[in-house]
Amino acid sequence: MIGVRLARVAVPLVAAVLVASCIFGPDATKPSPSPSPSPSPTASPGPTRPRLELSTYQYALQTKGRMRVGVRDNAAPMSARVSGGKYDGFEPDIAREIARAIWGPNEDPDAHIEWVPVDDSTRVSALTSSQADITIAALTIEDDARKLIDLTDTYLRTGQRLLVKKSNEQIKEIVDVTSGDQTVCAVKTSQAELDLRRVTNDRAKVLPLDTLDFCVQALQSGAADAFTHDELVLVGVAAKDPSLKIVGKPFTEKLLGIGIKKNVSADRQGFREFVNTALLTIVANRTWAKIFEKHLTPITGDRRQLPTD
DSSP states (O other): HHHHHHHHHHHHHHHEEEEEEEHHHHGGGEEEOOOOOHHHHHHOOOOOOOOOTTSHHHHHHHHHOOOOEOSSSEETTEEEGGGOEEEEEEHHHHHHHHHHHHHHHOOOOOEEEEEEEOOOTTTTTHHHHSSSSSEEEEEEEOOHTTTTSSSEEEEEEEEEEEEEETTTOSSGGGGSSSSSSSSEEETTTHHHOOOOOOOOTTOOOEEEEESSSHHHHHHTTTSSSSEEHHHHHHHHHHHHOTEEEEOOOOOOOOEEEEEEOOOOOOTTTHHHHHHHHHHHHHHHHHHHHHHHHHHHHHOOOOOSSSOOO
16 A cells, blocks of 8 residues: 555656656756855955057067156256156156056056156167167157157147246236347347247347356346246246246247157057057046146146147
8 A cells, every 4th residue: 555655646746857857957856056155255456457459569568567768857847856866847747647558557657667867969869779768858849850760749839938037027928028128138149049039020139148047147137137048948947046937928839749769660569659649648637737737837837738738
């Protein structure tokens, strides 16, 4: 009797198993696995670096871990070497933003930059001799420079302006020195003197002196009412003498670009375009305007949103 009862129970069970297997597949008959314990939380991974094309020069720099930047060490507030060998100023801060574009915004850009001191005579040769990867040293975007190196889009528009005493309220623009009542000092036979005479149609009363220092002394002593030169030169003078101020809009134009070694046999593949994109990015997110305001606004009084302003 017991065997008959077991047979009666087993037959329906086998049938149920066969039906489940047909509907849900063979796994339906297996016991459900017990839930696994949730993994304990782990530390979030470190910041990832930007993904760069393997064939580009910026990828080679990223892999190498450093970028050599040619800058001036005695041109504050544009660029100057300060205590500890660190570089400060408008141009070094632009270089740091390019480094962030290569290694990411969360890494210290100075950990990846090797600063290479340059001046007007070495800022191009530092590139052609491969001593620097870029130079940010007031290079003018012009055809003569393009024959030797590549230049990026504009990172700063500058030109010739006027420097006067802070107490001077008569001279505010270039037109104010065309009456002949105000004396303007300019370095003798310099481009600044030629442009002053050209722009004013020789109506300015010009005091030509041999050196920049002589013109500054003439202004400080009252022998001249104004001193004219390239804006960046005047910025450097005004930074050292708080009794002086820069006035007027630039009455000539000079566009500055970042220097890069020419792309020969693809050894700088994609790098100029990459740096231009980095410049566009910091303009769009207002980083460029903040760098300008930090270093140049306290001296020029200007606030600019774009490098071409």
